[in-house]
Amino acid sequence: MTTRDVVFPPGRQALYEQNRYSPAVRANGLLFVSGQVGSREDGxxxxxxxxxxxxxxxxxxxILAAANCSFDDVQDVTIFMLDPQSHFQRIWDLVQAEYWGEGPYPTVTAVGVTWLYGFQFEIKVVARLQE
Structure with a gap:
């Protein structure tokens, strides 16, 4: 069995270990990032x-910075949110203006869900690793 090449952002390793998952894994030139929520340092x-x-x-x-990547390297995005009919446009306008920058844009899938472990929004990405 191959050992996973895990990426940890500074200062949050205990939170990931407590919840028993990896924040991101490098594999085959790609970075697979676990869903990120709006959690403070204490979770x-x-x-x-x-x-x-x-x-x-x-x-x-x-997490991207810990892997020597940036949002420019992101190829695929999945967004999960509660009540997307009420919130999607406001979130999308915020995300588009502040984080996406100029095109070409990554692929995006937005999914409405009923539960996110006490959160309202989660983002999961796949990024290309720098050579």
Missing amino acids: SPEPELEAQVRRAFENLNA
Whole structure:
């Protein structure tokens, strides 16, 4: 069995070990990032939706940076959210303006869900590793 090449962002390893999953794994030139939520350092959620989205992206960007990547390297995005009919456009406008930058854009799949472990938003990505 091959050992997974796990990437940990600084300062959050205990949280991932407590929950028994890897934040990201390098494999075959790609970085597979676990779903990131708007959790504070102690794992608790930001109370407001927009703050959760921003914090989820901060957490995502910390993992990407730990793997020597940036959002420019992201190829595929999956977004999960509660009540997308009410919140999607507001979240999308926030994400598009602050994080996506100029095109070409990554692929995106948005999924409405009924439960996210106490959160309202989660983002999962696959990024290309730098050569």
